[in-house]
Amino acid sequence: MTATATAIRVEGLEKSYDELAVLRGVDLHVEQGSIVALLGSNGAGKTTLVRILSTLLRADAGTASVQGYDVAAQAADVRESISLTGQFAAVDEILTGRENLMLVARLRHLPDAGRVADDLLARFDLVEAGARKVATYSGGMRRRLDIAMSLIGEPPVVFLDEPTTGLDPQARTEVWASVKELAARGTTVLLTTQYLEEAERLADRIAILHEGRIIADGTLADLKQLFPPAHVEYVEKQPTLEEIFLAIIGAEQKS
Numbered sequence: 001m002t003a004t005a006t007a008i009r010v011e012g013l014e015k016s017y018d019e020l021a022v023l024r025g026v027d028l029h030v031e032q033g034s035i036v037a038l039l040g041s042n043g044a045g046k047t048t049l050v051r052i053l054s055t056l057l058r059a060d061a062g063t064a065s066v067q068g069y070d071v072a073a074q075a076a077d078v079r080e081s082i083s084l085t086g087q088f089a090a091v092d093e094i095l096t097g098r099e100n101l102m103l104v105a106r107l108r109h110l111p112d113a114g115r116v117a118d119d120l121l122a123r124f125d126l127v128e129a130g131a132r133k134v135a136t137y138s139g140g141m142r143r144r145l146d147i148a149m150s151l152i153g154e155p156p157v158v159f160l161d162e163p164t165t166g167l168d169p170q171a172r173t174e175v176w177a178s179v180k181e182l183a184a185r186g187t188t189v190l191l192t193t194q195y196l197e198e199a200e201r202l203a204d205r206i207a208i209l210h211e212g213r214i215i216a217d218g219t220l221a222d223l224k225q226l227f228p229p230a231h232v233e234y235v236e237k238q239p240t241l242e243e244i245f246l247a248i249i250g251a252e253q254k255s
């Protein structure tokens, strides 16, 4: 563990796939217990960065550590400290929600898998659905169960790669509440998202990955300061994160 409260530290990270230089010197620090949203266009390299941080992929250059453990040299320690939830729910349809949770708890050799499962069902508002086969769950319920499963063993750092893609607004709100609750308990959350409203609502800090680097990193208020002065007609209007995002990455603004 480091002396500071930095949970994730990324410095000069580079990664190419053959000729394609995806990460070209990424720097990012994430404070313990905070929620950081990583924004970027399709193909910006968000999933690549998350895969490197969760030891699934090796960087070409630079360093990254999680909870003070180097992702390359101390991969086993990193894996003990994290969970990763990908875009597609990794739940078993044939089992009930409770059985899915108990299965993971047993795989992790936790005593009293039933109690672990019941606690998580309560936290994720799945008590009534707990006895039903996952095949009958809505997308939001599946995603909540998926996140609940990733929390078994209480990892201090959680990676969520597009946690609400494909969910309706109601389900998305439910997942947001779960993520907020996680951070309130001291868990560090790094999430990627295409939904700028999600970043606005959830994140303590927002990092924008563009052309291989983090080109903006700060609170929503910090990013609003970066927003270039708009036309006179916009003076009274607060920019949305979408406008800030497009301005920062230099995209053509549609008027």
Ligand SMILES: Nc1ncnc2c1ncn2[C@@H]1O[C@H](COP(=O)(O)OP(=O)(O)OP(=O)(O)O)[C@@H](O)[C@H]1O
Residues within 6 Å of the ligand: 017, 020, 022, 040, 041, 042, 043, 044, 045, 046, 047, 048, 049
């Ligand atoms: N295994 C691979 N081999 C070759 N190219 C890859 C591989 N994985 C990713 N890429 C390319 O690297 C770039 C970054 O991909 P990545 O999945 O990290 O982007 P992303 O920001 O997560 O995008 P999205 O928003 O679509 O999920 C893309 O151009 C992608 O095609």
Ligand SMILES: [Mg+2]
Residues within 6 Å of the ligand: 046, 047, 048, 161
């Ligand atoms: Mg991705």
